[in-house]
Amino acid sequence: MSYDTDIFNALRHRLMTNGFEHGQKVRAEHLRLEFGCSASTIREVLFRLSTIGLVEFREQRGFRVPEQSRALIHELTHLRVLLEAEGTAMSIRRGGVAWEARLTAAHHQLSHLEMRLQSARDTAPFVDLWFDAERHFHETLISACGSDALRDTHQQIYCRFRQQLMIEDRAFDFISENIRHHQQILDAAMAGDEALTRQKIHDHLARHLITDAQVEPA
Amino acid sequence: MSYDTDIFNALRHRLMTNGFEHGQKVRAEHLRLEFGCSASTIREVLFRLSTIGLVEFREQRGFRVPEQSRALIHELTHLRVLLEAEGTAMSIRRGGVAWEARLTAAHHQLSHLEMRLQSARDTAPFVDLWFDAERHFHETLISACGSDALRDTHQQIYCRFRQQLMIEDRAFDFISENIRHHQQILDAAMAGDEALTRQKIHDHLARHLITDAQVEPA
DNA sequence: TTATGATGGAATTTCGAAATTTTCAGAGTT
DNA sequence: AACTCTGAAAATTTCGAAATTCCATCATAA
Incomplete structure (x- = not known):
């Protein structure tokens, strides 16, 4: 099993349960340390999650969890x-x-x-x-x-x-x-x-x- | 406008029109040369496209355009x-x-x-x-x-x-x-x-x- | 002839760092 | 007090290269 898919699933699960607060910033830098991989790998995963709407992406401002609405x-x-x-x-x-x-x-x-x-x-x-x-x-x-x-x-x-x-x-x-x-x-x-x-x-x-x-x- | 988004839109358009054949392999290496960016950037974009189903991803085997069915x-x-x-x-x-x-x-x-x-x-x-x-x-x-x-x-x-x-x-x-x-x-x-x-x-x-x-x- | 295995080239995946941009706290100004 | 400016710290984006894995080709053997 590759890293990418593992991290994708782990983060998806965390985003669906209670691992993050609504509106919270998702710092790629922090996750990099937590998962012990490089920033690029985290970034790939976050982009995938953004495509299905589980995180929002803004240029130069990183990713964040969507607000509750x-x-x-x-x-x-x-x-x-x-x-x-x-x-x-x-x-x-x-x-x-x-x-x-x-x-x-x-x-x-x-x-x-x-x-x-x-x-x-x-x-x-x-x-x-x-x-x-x-x-x-x-x-x-x-x-x-x-x-x-x-x-x-x-x-x-x-x-x-x-x-x-x-x-x-x-x-x-x-x-x-x-x-x-x-x-x-x-x-x-x-x-x-x-x-x-x-x-x-x-x-x-x-x-x-x-x-x-x-x-x-x- | 960032590189990422540009390439994402360009590839999405090409995948919707006639830029690729069904089942064809999408070589990140080739696109890297064509767009003049690094492999990581292309990879990010292809992952995003795979999340919505416009390309298929298999571990260690890269990306390919879905077969027609x-x-x-x-x-x-x-x-x-x-x-x-x-x-x-x-x-x-x-x-x-x-x-x-x-x-x-x-x-x-x-x-x-x-x-x-x-x-x-x-x-x-x-x-x-x-x-x-x-x-x-x-x-x-x-x-x-x-x-x-x-x-x-x-x-x-x-x-x-x-x-x-x-x-x-x-x-x-x-x-x-x-x-x-x-x-x-x-x-x-x-x-x-x-x-x-x-x-x-x-x-x-x-x-x-x-x-x-x-x-x-x- | 068919099957098996080795080999080199090509494509992939991951990494660490450089370059760029944002963020934030505090100093200074109105 | 409110606002702007500034510079340092932090986060981002992109890159190029190293490490790994696949794949087609060819040689060898059954």
Whole structure:
């Protein structure tokens, strides 16, 4: 495995979880020391991350983590619903039993974790696990869509979405809501009901959308 | 303007038009000589292009232009329809007169060019102009959608779509069809009919989709 | 003839440093 | 107090070269 790809994945993960603060400058010089490689290598990785929007690049002023923004969260959520609903509908049509099995497994793992989270006193040690399980469930939803392009695009948007939410969003505040949503998505998908599945995916993410009421508060 | 960005745009344009053949290796060493910069600079740019899918990267084996593939064209078309129809519907809702004016202007330029193309003996000198006009029209369609994230994503997909089509697709073979399609999209959008506009955008791109009949030819 | 392995040239990846630009703290001015 | 200037420190961008890895060619052997 090459250096480049390792560092890319490490930084991507850190940017999606809580390794950086929004708006913080990402100093290539510091990362160079941390990873023990040269500035060029770090720079390559940061450019790659900037192309998918995980860091912003300004000439002569380096890279920085995008600011958190309600409007951007709304945009990314909208795109996620669009891509995820479409991909899941395609999976329903062409996934077959193998996909249903994988989806059931992914949901089982996720819901098991969420149950434990619900009754845990200290949720901190679960955060990383939950993060992976939730992502795996949503990736599995679209995994049988048959379009790598759609999956890649969805992954880009999902990464940015997570990055935007990470600090504000306390996963545990909405655990019981999430459990219900995930169950509904699973049920609708297993029943082969495309329209209902689309609806449930939308409902699951709807709280991140800005409604007209919020834009123009009477 | 920095070197990096210049080279990035130059290569992106070349990859979208006809500067490279599908599957061809992109030798950083050669580009280094051509652009008169160092290998690292070229490498940075190629990594950025690889992140959006315009070149493929394999460790220790450099970069190459993606192969042309019917399946990929189908996937990219599908995504384009999804994003462009959604973005245009949003533009219809919130674009207002300013957007209508811009769209009319973009369409006028495009159709004027297509008329001349239709009657031209040698179409070669028009290709670049048509390329820009067509892209401008489609970008204008979604320009008032209010979501930078959607616009960025659409642009990525559009670039890859163009790259896949460039060699196979002889623009002039479908000029009269395109003229009709563009007119229908414009009319539906100006009439404020979201559903019809979505339909017309789909129809416009439908010939790049693989139908069931093609997949399983009796 | 086919397969295997060696070899040299070409392309890649990474590095460290030089050149350029920004940033920031503090001195001086209005 | 607010503003500008200045110079040093820090960060960036680019470069050229060293180290590594691939690839085509050819020689050798089964």
